[in-house]
Structure formats: C-alpha cells, structure tokens
Amino acid sequence: MDRVNEACKIAVELQEMKQKILTYVQSRMTFIAPNLTVIVGASTAAKLMGTMSRFYENKELMRITPDES
Secondary structure, three states, rough: HHHHHHHHHHHHHHHHHHHHHHHHHHHHHHHHHHHHHHHHHHHHHHHHHHHHHHHHHHHHHHHHHHOOO
C-alpha cells in the first residue's frame, strides 16, 4: 500500500510540474510566435513549435547521413 501511495504522490507532483512548465511556455509564446499564438492559442502554438523543432532536427540528421544507394 505504501508503494501505491508513493506512486500517487509522484504522479501528482509530476502533474503540478507539467502545469507550471505549460503556464510558463504559454506566457512566452506571445513573444516567440505572436501571430501563431493568436490563430491557434498558446498551448497549441507551443506544441506545434516543439514538433517542428524535432522535425528540423531529424531533417538535419538525415541530410548528414550517407545515402546507402
């Protein structure tokens, strides 16, 4: 039972940390991408920017990987 209680406490702490991070990112999105934030909202804009960032990182990795053909 102690393990379950500890796991629940950790889950609550993680949720609180996630909310703090999301709140911070949302507050900064108006400065980072104001037009996108107005169109889709701060939360969605932050998620889109994160996804695009990973996309471009992968694209750069693919460019420097030698072609096997």
